[in-house]
Amino acid sequence: MPKRPAALLASPDDTEAQFYDALQHGDIDKLMAVWAEDEDIVCVHPGGPRLVGAGAIRAAFEALFAAGPVRVEPQRVRRVEALSSAVHSVVELVRLQTADGPREAHVVATNVYIKTPHGWRMVCHHASPGTSRDIEDVTDLPAMLH
Known part of the structure; x- marks a missing residue:
């Protein structure tokens, strides 16, 4: 397992920035450094299975990076944060080169972070394909949904 970066990830935003920077550069060690050291960390890629544990997550990102860095930009981040946990809902803009x-x-x-002795770390990244309808925020819902 690679060593943690020297820089302390002081906030969920710092951790998220490092995650997306690692994707942009195809840097597997930098990407894995944002994850918590917990056997139950979880990652779901669009249309993919639930990956549990650092080994499964690392293997999936190594396979993804085999085609090169992932040009993804987080946009429209919505944050719910508490003293030792944070949930960020993100719309990712992915740029692809096709034929x-x-x-x-x-x-x-959805990115979920917890505060650890090593700073803020990711415990879950769950991504789903989006349509133009999905990326619109719906905010004025009736008070009762059922």
């Missing part, structure tokens, strides 16, 4: 030229896609993701 038909460059394309853009949206992914709706």
